Amino acid sequence: MATGHEFTSVGQPQRTQKLKRQKTNMQQSDTTGGSGILDAVVVGAGFAGLYMVKRLADQGRTVRCIEAASDVGGTWYWNKYPGAQCDVESLEYSYGFDNALQQDWHWTERFARQPEILAYARHVADRFNLRRHIRFDTRVESAVYDESSRLWQVTLAGGETLRTRICIMGTGNLTAPRVPDIPGLDRFKGRWYHSSRWPNEGVDFTGMRVALIGTGSTGIQITPVVAAQAAHLTVFQRSPNFVVPGINRDLDPQHVRAYKATYPETRLVAKHSQYGVAGMLPPTQSAFDVSPQERQARYEKMWGFGSHTPFLTAFTDLLLDQKANDTAADFVRGKVREIVKDPKVADILTAFDHPLGARRLCAGNNYYETFNRPNVTLVNVKPAPIETFTEKGLVAGGVEHEFDIVIFATGFDAMTGALREIDIRGRGNQSLNDKWKDGPATYLGLMIAGFPNLFIITGPGSPSVKSNVVLSIEQHVDWISDCLAALDQRGIETIEADAQAEANWVAHVNEVAAPTLYVKTDSWYTGANVPGKPKVFMPYVGGIGRYRKICDEVAADNYRGFVLRPKTPATA
Ligand code: NA7
Numbered sequence: 001m002a003t004g005h006e007f008t009s010v011g012q013p014q015r016t017q018k019l020k021r022q023k024t025n026m027q028q029s030d031t032t033g034g035s036g037i038l039d040a041v042v043v044g045a046g047f048a049g050l051y052m053v054k055r056l057a058d059q060g061r062t063v064r065c066i067e068a069a070s071d072v073g074g075t076w077y078w079n080k081y082p083g084a085q086c087d088v089e090s091l092e093y094s095y096g097f098d099n100a101l102q103q104d105w106h107w108t109e110r111f112a113r114q115p116e117i118l119a120y121a122r123h124v125a126d127r128f129n130l131r132r133h134i135r136f137d138t139r140v141e142s143a144v145y146d147e148s149s150r151l152w153q154v155t156l157a158g159g160e161t162l163r164t165r166i167c168i169m170g171t172g173n174l175t176a177p178r179v180p181d182i183p184g185l186d187r188f189k190g191r192w193y194h195s196s197r198w199p200n201e202g203v204d205f206t207g208m209r210v211a212l213i214g215t216g217s218t219g220i221q222i223t224p225v226v227a228a229q230a231a232h233l234t235v236f237q238r239s240p241n242f243v244v245p246g247i248n249r250d251l252d253p254q255h256v257r258a259y260k261a262t263y264p265e266t267r268l269v270a271k272h273s274q275y276g277v278a279g280m281l282p283p284t285q286s287a288f289d290v291s292p293q294e295r296q297a298r299y300e301k302m303w304g305f306g307s308h309t310p311f312l313t314a315f316t317d318l319l320l321d322q323k324a325n326d327t328a329a330d331f332v333r334g335k336v337r338e339i340v341k342d343p344k345v346a347d348i349l350t351a352f353d354h355p356l357g358a359r360r361l362c363a364g365n366n367y368y369e370t371f372n373r374p375n376v377t378l379v380n381v382k383p384a385p386i387e388t389f390t391e392k393g394l395v396a397g398g399v400e401h402e403f404d405i406v407i408f409a410t411g412f413d414a415m416t417g418a419l420r421e422i423d424i425r426g427r428g429n430q431s432l433n434d435k436w437k438d439g440p441a442t443y444l445g446l447m448i449a450g451f452p453n454l455f456i457i458t459g460p461g462s463p464s465v466k467s468n469v470v471l472s473i474e475q476h477v478d479w480i481s482d483c484l485a486a487l488d489q490r491g492i493e494t495i496e497a498d499a500q501a502e503a504n505w506v507a508h509v510n511e512v513a514a515p516t517l518y519v520k521t522d523s524w525y526t527g528a529n530v531p532g533k534p535k536v537f538m539p540y541v542g543g544i545g546r547y548r549k550i551c552d553e554v555a556a557d558n559y560r561g562f563v564l565r566p567k568t569p570a571t572a
Contacts (some may be wrong), residue, residue, distance in 0.1 A: 004479075006384050038062045038164040041154045043143075043422070046074015048170030048457035048473045050124055051095065055481040064162060065134040066154070073121040074132065074172050076114055079196040081409075082202075083221035084114035086365040087246065088314050088468050089309050091259055092277055094120065096267040097474055101127065103260055111307065112249045117570040129311070142423035143167050145452065150494055152453065165493075168480065169419060170457045170473075176417030177528060179408050180213075184389035190496060192406040195222065205230040209402060211421050213386065214409035215241055220362045222409055224370045234377045234401060236386060240349050242332050242356045246363040247306025264475065271475070272545035276468030280313050287315040287324035309359035318357060319516050325355040339368040348380045358521035414524040415460050415538045416440050426451035437556075439527070439536030443497035443561055444503045444551055446476065452496035455480050460538040461509050465525070469542045479551050483559065493567040501561030512542040 032038055039061035042049050049065050050072055054085040069077045076084075086093050090107035105120060112120075125131050139157040146153055152167040177196045179185075185192065193203065195218045210230040212219055215237045227233045235251040259266070270278035280484070287295055295315075302311040317324040333350045340346040349368065370376055384397025413420065416436065424432040427450050435450065442448050445462025446455055457476045458464035464472055487495060513519050518538045522528035526537050540547055552562050 019440055024215070032062050036163060037151060038064055039164060039531065040064075040166040040168060041066065041143075041162055041164040042168045042170055042257060043070070043073060043417075044172060044175075045072045045125070045130075045136075046077070046170060046172050047095075047121065048172065048477065049074070049134075050121065050130055051474060051477045052168055052170055052457060053130050054128050057130070057133060057475055059481065059485060060569070061484075063133050064164075066138050066140050066156060066162075067134055067136050068139045070136050071118075071122065071126045072131075073118045074170075075174055076117040076121060076194045078175075078198075079218075080114050080118075080198045080202075081193075081218065081222055081407075083223075083365070084110050084195075084218075084366075085221060085226040085246070085248070086117060087217070088309070089279060089307075090116075090251075090402050090403070091256070092266075092279060092468055093117075093312055093470050095124065095479075096263070096476060099264060102263050104340060107251055107256070107467045109248055109250055113244060126210075140422050142425070143454070144423075144425045144429070145427060145454070147427055150452070157166065162271050166453050166455070166484065167456065168455045169422075169459070171422075172420035173415045173418075173469070174412045176413040176421060177410050178275035178413055178488075180386075180410050181531070182337060182386050182389060182394075184394075188389045188393070188406065189391045190383075190404045190406065192408065195219075195409045196412070203405065205405065207231050208236070208404040211236060211401065211406045212409060213406065214411065215239070216409065216411055216504070217241075217360055217362045218411070219409035220364045220367050222407060223376075224364075224366045226407070226473065227370045227373055227376045232375045232377070234379055234403070235371075236379050236381050236396065236550040237348065238381050238385070239354070240352055241359060241362050242329065242352065243362045243364040243367045244303060244308060244311045244332070245306050248365065249305070252362040265473075270468065270471055273549060274313075274543045275309055275466070276471035276544045277462070278544060279310050280310050283313050283316045285315055286317045287321075287327050288317075289315075295327055297329065299328060303331075303335065303422065307363045308357070310510075312357045322355060322517065325411060325517060329356045336368050339372075341372050341489075345371050346380050350377055351380070351382070354407050354521045354523070355517040358517040359523040359525075368534070374398075411529055413530050413533070414527070415465065416527070416529075416533075419456070419459075424451070424454070426454065437534070439534040440538060441502055441506050443502040444554065445540060446479065446551075447495070447562070449497040449499040449502045452494040456459075461505060461540055463540050463542075463544045466539040466541050468568065472544060475548055476552070479555065484565060486555070486559075487564065490564075491566050492564045494565045495559065496563045496565075498561050498563050505561075509540050510537070512540065513537045516541060 006516055040056050040063045042052050042065040045065050045067035053063055053065045071077055089110055089114035094103060140154055142155045143159055144153045144212045151163045153160045177194045179194055206229055208230050210226055210233045210251050212222055223235055266278045270276050298314050302314050312318055318328055336350050337346045371378055381396050386394055386396045388395050420433055430450050440460035442459050442461040445459040458472050526535050527533035528535050
């Protein structure tokens, strides 16, 4: 797996600045009863890994969690770039498994910023005493299934191998950063950073000439913050994204009290909703069921409400019908033209090449307004791509631009990247990378045929990135924990997806996605942002309520579609 080293020009402060609190980091004695065999290894200590470790430990299992970073938090550990913030409301983007936790934790803003979310993850780790199970600063290099012992052998950087019955990947969907293959970066004498490998001590942009490459959610969050500090910011845009206002504010204590009074009920609504968000009623009307004036008024209301989910749920058909989608896209175009003073800049910002929401709809804080600042320049690299880096900067369209700092907000090898970087081998030494060479195939996004007792939390084929991911994580962790308890009770040693059930699920995932505009659009959801990656739409978009029901029915029906193998005399 790529280390942070490869994603900054200035070393890796994260690795040397270990927090004192991490001294408690996994000094475990052998708790395996002398056998050296663990019940479970969990890879990753983000939101998925933390809750998984808690459930496994509560079940009395021996568990080790292996984490590449120096602390818990996953995505929210790594993505500490300026302006990093969640676009799901903090009262919803948080664990619901423990009512005392959700009552005690105090969110300060409607949309939490990265430091607060990271503090929350640390609080959860400490509150439930989870750090004792976690080994930080350690990468998993391979996970190999040994058929004779029915154990996974998980090899860590440095050579140590753990033996475990269960292996659970909580490796996240936006974990493996991507720096585009533009020649000459090694010649560049300034500093450069990838947004998700940001130095702990931050970067001072005062007086600096800064280049920002990429205008996805990350670039859109970085732009106003860096523009306010730098001498000059040049944004290199290849494809414009639709940006709706984030509209953040301090949370009103009275609102929080009222919200918390019915927290469990609200979580239940979220669990059965489309995206895992309780705050918005599902739409009931097509964009063409209402008059143009009414349509405009609804978009206006959603624009003022803030963030992407409300905007996307203005009408039933925004992600299904291009013409309906055009009405929303035209509304945003009009807004950009109102906000951005220079019509040529507005033209570049609105040269949309995809339907609104078919790529991640972004929530910004004064994004479009920032292009009215005299110290900000927008360069359209669609017609004239970045050709090369030079000692002083970069060349695009035959013009050299000089910079002190370059920021890559160029995204991730999403959904499969972190798994692809671990050498995972199942029965018959089959490599997962080989199995997935034409795109990922899973049963329910949870398990893979040929890979017994290997679970993925929010894997491809599950709602994952098309949902409030904390809620989806909890659903998967609960399902896995309940599954393990049920198997133990019945003397089952291994569970594995049946190949036919997996093929049927992949077909269902495709069938559900087929009528949507997602599949007609190149995006990181389809792997199109990574050269050579197979183009397959990866998340399940049938709705998280529907998905949960399917998972529960499968479990209730004696784990339909899974092959269950009892203990043998040799392994009992
Ligand atoms: P994204 O959404 O994948 O955005 C990456 C951006 O980088 C996007 O604008 C790309 O343009 C741009 N890019 C990539 N390579 C190049 C080159 N060579 N030249 C110019 N521009 C380039 O990543 P984010 O980190 O913003 O967001 C990922 C998710 O994290 C987000 O959706 C949230 O869910 C959280 P392109 O569109 O490919 O033309």
